[in-house]
Amino acid sequence: MKSRRLGITAALAAGAVLALLLSAYASGSGTVGSGKASATKSVCGLGNGKKAKGAPIKLGGIFTLVPGVDFTTIGKVAKAYFDCVNDNGGINGRPISYKLYTEQLKPDQDAALARKLATSDKVVGVVGSTSLIECAVNKNYWKQKGYYVVIAGVPGECFGSPNYSAVNMGPRYSDIGAAQALVRHGAKSIVIDSPNTIAAYANGGALLVAKAAGLPSKSFGENLPITDPNSIVQKLVQAAGPNGGVILDFTPESATPLMQAAIQQGVVDRVTWASSTPVADDALAKQFGAFDNGRILINSEFTLLDSTGPDMTLMRQVMKKYTPSIPVQSFAQMGFLVGKVVTDALLSIKGPVTKASYNAAVLKLRNIKSDIWCKPWYFWKLPYHIPNNTDITAGYKAGHVVQIDGCIPIQAVDPQLVQIRKWEKQYKLNTG
Amino acid sequence: MSSLVAFQIFGVDWEFLKPYIVLGFALGGVYALSGVGLVVLYRATGVLNLSFGAIGAAGSLISWYLVNHTGTPNWLAYLVCVAFGGVVTLAYGVFFGPAFAARDPLVKMMGTLGLALILLGLMAWRAPVDASTVRILTLPTSSWRYQIGNVYVTWTQIMALGLALALTVGTTAFLRFTGLGTAMRALANDREISATLGVPVRKVEAAAWFGSGLVAGSAGLLLADQLQTLDYSALTFLVISALAAALIGRLRSLWATLVGGIVIGLVQALLTPYLSISAYRGMTPFVLAIVALLWLARHRVVVISRTAR
Numbered sequence A: 001m002k003s004r005r006l007g008i009t010a011a012l013a014a015g016a017v018l019a020l021l022l023s024a025y026a027s028g029s030g031t032v033g034s035g036k037a038s039a040t041k042s043v044c045g046l047g048n049g050k051k052a053k054g055a056p057i058k059l060g061g062i063f064t065l066v067p068g069v070d071f072t073t074i075g076k077v078a079k080a081y082f083d084c085v086n087d088n089g090g091i092n093g094r095p096i097s098y099k100l101y102t103e104q105l106k107p108d109q110d111a112a113l114a115r116k117l118a119t120s121d122k123v124v125g126v127v128g129s130t131s132l133i134e135c136a137v138n139k140n141y142w143k144q145k146g147y148y149v150v151i152a153g154v155p156g157e158c159f160g161s162p163n164y165s166a167v168n169m170g171p172r173y174s175d176i177g178a179a180q181a182l183v184r185h186g187a188k189s190i191v192i193d194s195p196n197t198i199a200a201y202a203n204g205g206a207l208l209v210a211k212a213a214g215l216p217s218k219s220f221g222e223n224l225p226i227t228d229p230n231s232i233v234q235k236l237v238q239a240a241g242p243n244g245g246v247i248l249d250f251t252p253e254s255a256t257p258l259m260q261a262a263i264q265q266g267v268v269d270r271v272t273w274a275s276s277t278p279v280a281d282d283a284l285a286k287q288f289g290a291f292d293n294g295r296i297l298i299n300s301e302f303t304l305l306d307s308t309g310p311d312m313t314l315m316r317q318v319m320k321k322y323t324p325s326i327p328v329q330s331f332a333q334m335g336f337l338v339g340k341v342v343t344d345a346l347l348s349i350k351g352p353v354t355k356a357s358y359n360a361a362v363l364k365l366r367n368i369k370s371d372i373w374c375k376p377w378y379f380w381k382l383p384y385h386i387p388n389n390t391d392i393t394a395g396y397k398a399g400h401v402v403q404i405d406g407c408i409p410i411q412a413v414d415p416q417l418v419q420i421r422k423w424e425k426q427y428k429l430n431t432g
Numbered sequence B: 001m002s003s004l005v006a007f008q009i010f011g012v013d014w015e016f017l018k019p020y021i022v023l024g025f026a027l028g029g030v031y032a033l034s035g036v037g038l039v040v041l042y043r044a045t046g047v048l049n050l051s052f053g054a055i056g057a058a059g060s061l062i063s064w065y066l067v068n069h070t071g072t073p074n075w076l077a078y079l080v081c082v083a084f085g086g087v088v089t090l091a092y093g094v095f096f097g098p099a100f101a102a103r104d105p106l107v108k109m110m111g112t113l114g115l116a117l118i119l120l121g122l123m124a125w126r127a128p129v130d131a132s133t134v135r136i137l138t139l140p141t142s143s144w145r146y147q148i149g150n151v152y153v154t155w156t157q158i159m160a161l162g163l164a165l166a167l168t169v170g171t172t173a174f175l176r177f178t179g180l181g182t183a184m185r186a187l188a189n190d191r192e193i194s195a196t197l198g199v200p201v202r203k204v205e206a207a208a209w210f211g212s213g214l215v216a217g218s219a220g221l222l223l224a225d226q227l228q229t230l231d232y233s234a235l236t237f238l239v240i241s242a243l244a245a246a247l248i249g250r251l252r253s254l255w256a257t258l259v260g261g262i263v264i265g266l267v268q269a270l271l272t273p274y275l276s277i278s279a280y281r282g283m284t285p286f287v288l289a290i291v292a293l294l295w296l297a298r299h300r301v302v303v304i305s306r307t308a309r
Helices: A002-029 A072-086 A107-120 A134-145 A170-184 A196-213 A229-240 A252-264 A282-287 A310-322 A330-347 A355-362 A415-426 B002-009 B014-045 B052-069 B074-100 B105-126 B155-177 B179-189 B191-196 B201-227 B232-236 B238-248 B254-271 B281-296
Strands: A057-066 A096-103 A149-151 A164-166 A190-195 A217-222 A245-248 A272-275 A296-300 A365-368 A377-379 A390-397 A400-409 B145-148 B151-154
Touching (some): A057 A072, A057 A134, A072 A096, A096 A107, A134 A164, A149 A330, A170 A190, A170 A245, A170 A272, A170 A296, A170 A390, A190 A229, A229 A245, A252 A282, A282 A390, A282 A400, A296 A400, A310 A330, A330 A355, A330 A365, A330 A377, B014 B052, B014 B151, B014 B238, B014 B254, B052 B074, B052 B201, B052 B232, B052 B238, B105 B232, B155 B201, B201 B232, B232 B238, B238 B254, B238 B281
Parallel strands (some): A057 A096, A149 A164, A190 A217, A190 A245, A245 A272
């Protein structure tokens, strides 16, 4: 009887100790994104670990979702960041409410969604939009309504309007980076293939790089979704010729069948492959071991996905908690950066958060630092913005995306980039 | 040899075109296979099955899921894909076939469009196309390949063409020499009279639905491999090329459908390297179907009359 009582007492004591240990661990681990921001640690917004209450601050964005192109990942990760901000005190106590709308490449739909955001949802800011046509359709509307939109840009209009500033460099500049990488690594020609909707804009820069290097070049466009990857891959390899270079400028949904076709057709080793940023993804690196060790040169607009910098560490934590189904990838980096800079703008507002105060705050963003970018980012009163214009070159190795070349400025083959670099110096936009 | 000369006359390099001819035959084989499946069903039931591609797409997605998420052996997953095609098509035919039997061909066709849209919705729900999921279904036969000059030919490509040919030969023989085949031909001529003569209409139609479904499942598997993607919309719209092949065969001739499917695949592939027309190669099925229909109708007499009031 005595021994039984002793046993119960011991079990209770052990339980109490375990409970104490667990609570100590729980308080030590804290909420994701909480704590004090420092050079080695990033936090979500205020980072105070308190749930935001009160009237939500409304934000929204428009994203392309069609077979072969899915940009909603960017919005989903931006939303994850805002959820983290909301769990860490929000914007001085107010939570952010973020609405994602999808569009199917219909201009009337894009125009209607913009009006819904502005007049029906009454958002204070338009944030994160990533679309193949939205910039062309709505740039004048945002100008008229006074919205300054932080986006991940795709077509030329996103990099040619005073009302947009993109966290990424978009396909044209990313393809220039890929073409530079091919030239550096000794390719004898440059062939580039993009979706037809953006080919005229996206491919042009890479052709100029080839011209500057004295290399032959050829440009192709494809209708999406891709329905004959084997023929397309043959076409590209034939056009590039022996020791040539082929740039694939597609999102993973469309790049995947082309890369798989290259393996199946046995042409991976016939050329050097290159790509714009979207295929910088560990899931693809695992799938496509045939492209390991420099067989593909990826122009990465952002740091490596397994980098241990403070923002990348926070991004992985945020995604693990708020969007566990989305793998860490370059689109996620875009979403995270959108969330970060928009939160910076919101927290810089003195007084009530309104459409006017938010958009005024956005226009004063400069020297925004992140270990995800090579150089600081900005949104300023300029006729157009190309703030992300320095990048790294990555490749695949043993199932991971690895760095091949460090930060290199995008070759200023476009007069717009020459002008941007002048403004950057003049207004000290990214001098740190 | 004559083809070689022809290519030289037009200044086109044979070596340059060789890979596209191989790829065109392979893709054309899948179109032909699907076209023959459509024609067999149409001849027996009068239904042009627009859900053919969607059924194959859903089957191949299920197959991919079984292989990648449940550890099911590959061969069993492929079998499930083919069986899925057969069962779903049979179920549709058994439940909705009789209700649509007396309706216009257009109404019958729209019924299958409904099935296609339901399947598309289900696939969009359960297997959305997104940047974060890599879905590839490669048949083991694709890693068995041999080289002809600069071109690799895989066994899947040979299989696609061989299966289309075998199905055409087999179905032609089946329709001509078996009792069920004869019954199907009788149904194609006149459903009512066949029923009066004692043909078990429902059983014969069910067999046609099931057989056509098995072909849909097989075509889905082969196309998923050839397209290197499990993008359900791309796989679903396989039906456009198959439909064009069936139209070239005037929904009657299995051999003309076979040839039509292969020609569509070939032309599409051969247009790929030519920059000026490459972007329009998606029009190939429509253009060829229209040309074929106009050609086949060239001797028909069109009577225009006005009824006096």
